[in-house]
Amino acid sequence: MSSGQIGLWLIGAKGGVATTVMTGLAAMARGLAPPIGLVTETEALRPLDLIGCDAIVVGGHDIRPGSVVEAAQRMWTESRAIPPELLTAVTADLEAIDARLRPGSVLAAGDAIGALADASILARRETPRQMIERIRDDICRFASDNDLKRVVVVNLASTEPPWTAPIPADYATVAAQLYQPAAASPLPTSSLYAIAAFEADAAYINFTPSTGATPPALDALARERGLPHAGCDGKTGETLLKSVLAPMFAARNLDVMSWVGHNIFGNLDGRILDDPANKAAKVQSKDHLLAALLPTPPQTLVSIEYIESLGDWKTAWDHIHFRGFLGTPMTMQFTWQGCDSILAAPLVIDLVRLVDRARQAGECGQLPWLASFFKSPLGCTEQAFAAQVGLLQTWIATQTISR
Ligand SMILES: NC(=O)c1ccc[n+]([C@@H]2O[C@H](COP(=O)([O-])OP(=O)(O)OC[C@H]3O[C@@H](n4cnc5c(N)ncnc54)[C@H](O)[C@@H]3O)[C@@H](O)[C@H]2O)c1
Numbered sequence: 544m545s546s547g548q549i550g551l552w553l554i555g556a557k558g559g560v561a562t563t564v565m566t567g568l569a570a571m572a573r574g575l576a577p578p579i580g581l582v583t584e585t586e587a588l589r590p591l592d593l594i595g596c597d598a599i600v601v602g603g604h605d606i607r608p609g610s611v612v613e614a615a616q617r618m619w620t621e622s623r624a625i626p627p628e629l630l631t632a633v634t635a636d637l638e639a640i641d642a643r644l645r646p647g648s649v650l651a652a653g654d655a656i657g658a659l660a661d662a663s664i665l666a667r668r669e670t671p672r673q674m675i676e677r678i679r680d681d682i683c684r685f686a687s688d689n690d691l692k693r694v695v696v697v698n699l700a701s702t703e704p705p706w707t708a709p710i711p712a713d714y715a716t717v718a719a720q721l722y723q724p725a726a727a728s729p730l731p732t733s734s735l736y737a738i739a740a741f742e743a744d745a746a747y748i749n750f751t752p753s754t755g756a757t758p759p760a761l762d763a764l765a766r767e768r769g770l771p772h773a774g775c776d777g778k779t780g781e782t783l784l785k786s787v788l789a790p791m792f793a794a795r796n797l798d799v800m801s802w803v804g805h806n807i808f809g810n811l812d813g814r815i816l817d818d819p820a821n822k823a824a825k826v827q828s829k830d831h832l833l834a835a836l837l838p839t840p841p842q843t844l845v846s847i848e849y850i851e852s853l854g855d856w857k858t859a860w861d862h863i864h865f866r867g868f869l870g871t872p873m874t875m876q877f878t879w880q881g882c883d884s885i886l887a888a889p890l891v892i893d894l895v896r897l898v899d900r901a902r903q904a905g906e907c908g909q910l911p912w913l914a915s916f917f918k919s920p921l922g923c924t925e926q927a928f929a930a931q932v933g934l935l936q937t938w939i940a941t942q943t944i945s946r
Contacts, residue, residue, distance in 0.1 A: 548598045550691040551895050552682050552745065554736050555700030556603025556644055559810050559855055560750070562615040562637075563625070563888035564699075565601050569636035570629055572597035580889035583896045587936065590943040593896040601640050602685045604647035604678065604736075606660040611641045622810070622854035624882045643689075645681040648674045650735060651728040653704045655818035659811075671728045671735050672721040678739035686743070693902060695895045696740035696747050698733055698774075701812065703753040704820035705827070706731045714760040714767070730754070737761055741768050746898045749774030750891060752828040757921060766908045771901045773894060773910045776828045776918040779886040780879055781806060781859035785829075786928040788863070788875075789836035798866040801842040802833055805860045808883065809853035817849035828918045832926040855883050890916055904942060912938035 551568075553561045570576035578584035583593055615637055618625040649660045650671060657665065669677065686694050710730060711717050720729035721738075728735070733753035740747040741756075741764050749755030749772070756765060756772045765772050778786065781804055792799050806829075816822045826845045834840040859879040866872050894916055901910055909922030915931035925931055 547692040548600050548689065549594050549899055550686055550689060550694035550745075551599050551601045552685060552694055552696045552740075553601065553603035554647065554696065554698045554733075555605060556640075557605040557607055557609060557611055557614040558699055558701070559614075559618065559622075559812065559884040560887045560891065561603065561699045562611055563618060563884040564891050565611065565637060565640055566615050566618070566625060566630065566633055567888050568596055568599055568601065568892065569633035572636075573632065575629060575632055578889070580886070581893055582890070583893045588939060591900055591939060593900055596892060596896075599892075599895065600689045600691060602643035602645075602689075603640075604645050604681065606647045606649055606656075606664045608661045610638075611644065612637045618855065618884065622856065622882065622884075624855055624885055643685060647700070648678065648732060648735070650674050650725045650732050651730065652701075652732040653820060655815050655821050656701050656703065656732075659701065659815075668725075670722055670724060671730065674725075675721065675735050675739045675742065678736060679742040682740065682743035682745055693899060694743065694745040695899055696736070696743075696745045697891055697895065698736060698747075698749045698751050698753065698755050699891070700733065700736075700751065700753070701815040702751050702821050702824050703731050703733055704818075705824045706734075706754045710758045710760060712759050714764045717758075717760045730758070734758065734761060737772070738764065741765055741770055744768070744770070746770050746902050747772040748891075748894050748898055750777045750887070750894070752776040752824040752919065762908055762921075769905075769907045771898055771906050771908065771910050772921075773898055773913045774917060774919070774921050776825075777887050777890050778916060778918045779883065779890060780857060780881045781861065782829050782832065782918045783928065784861070784877065784879060786832060786836065786926055786931070789833055790927040790929065792863075792865060793837055798839065799833075799837050799841045799863060800866060800872070801844075801862075801864045803844045803862045804829065804846070806845070806847045806857060807850045807853060808855070808857035809849060809851045810855045810883065812883070813847070813849040816847050822847055832918065835924065835926045855885075857881055857883050900942075
């Protein structure tokens with residue numbers, strides 16, 4: 544089932560997570576790094592016979608100048624997260640990926656992301672339909688040039704502001720509106736990329752809180768084309784802990800009165816999330832699960848602050864105020880200090896392998912059994928981490944029985 548090579552097309556290919564995915568895949572293929580952090584390398588998933596990490600060819604779109612090699616090197620020079628010897632050992636692999644990158648689009652991405660873009664990207668005058676066709680053709684060319692069996696597109700681009708305009712529920716109406724000028728785009732950039740992915744016969748993963756393939760009209764398009772997709776917003780740190788701890792408070796009938804989470808970090812993602820419009824999408828994604836996990840929704844506060852010196856290292860400090868027997872108040876606090884891209888990259892690789900496996904098994908549309916990987920899982924209301932992992936285990940069992 545896992546023979547041949549597949550393509551991984553990254554939207555946001557010069558970002559911290561994307562370049563860590565590239566570095567990690569190359570390092571593992573060269574036998575220079577163990578697969579720590581990859582769920583798909585655990586014993587329980589072995590029977591799935593997933594595509595090998597050394598059989599994934601990477602390409603992608605970005606909007607900024609500079610090379611993938613330079614971007615990857617910042618994981619050492621700015622964040623002290625990936626040793627320089629490892630980066631040097633995979634430089635040739637990263638240069639090969641650089642040659643496969645194509646210019647992206649900021650057609651409806653908002654001002655903060657537009658400010659990142661190269662002048663040549665800003666100078667493009669495209670309708671949403673023209674943008675989709677250009678992006679689609681790039682992905683198709685990537686597949687044919689590299690003789691790839693299948694392609695998975697992953698959105699790792701900067702988080703867009705929430706899209707507030709109504710999106711028609713049926714795809715035919717959306718499709719008709721794509722011929723309007725850019726200023727009247729019916730969808731944000733992340734959704735236009737998702738349409739391009741589906742038109743290029745690629746599966747799609749949204750690792751960000753941006754809209755992507757979430758609207759029902761885009762899910763309908765994916766189903767019509769027999770393609771799976773998954774999202775939204777990778778669950779890598781503070782929110783992962785929320786989804787582990789909140790079910791414990793509920794199971795012990797402890798009354799959580801308030802839950803405050805302060806997040807500080809300093810990478811480019813943090814700089815974009817410093818813009819109030821872009822921050823709103825992330826705060827909503829980090830906050831909403833507590834109301835679903837606790838019997839009485841507590842007062843919550845999520846803050847995200849950009850502190851440049853921290854680079855890719857995020858500190859989350861959470862303060863949980865709860866009541867026990869006889870109404871006695873107590874407090875739990877935790878501090879999470881994680882390297883964001885190092886936490887996220889193995890999950891991206893896991894998702895690519897699992898979504899590709901689902902496609903081979905004939906699945907299309909949303910994949911709710913991947914809920915444990917996401918803050919806002921599509922097609923799944925379950926938010927408790929252990930129960931979400933149960934969904935994955937059940938799916939694995941059905942796959943191994945049916946083979
Ligand atoms: N632990 C984590 O790191 C984590 C967890 C969950 C979600 N995410 C999300 O994943 C995304 C990537 O995170 P990151 O730390 O790599 O961010 P980053 O800022 O380092 O990288 C984002 C990249 O996307 C590019 N980009 C922006 N808009 C684009 C567009 N329209 N088309 C093509 N490229 C575009 C930027 O130029 C940049 O290179 C963010 O949206 C982030 O919120 C990250």
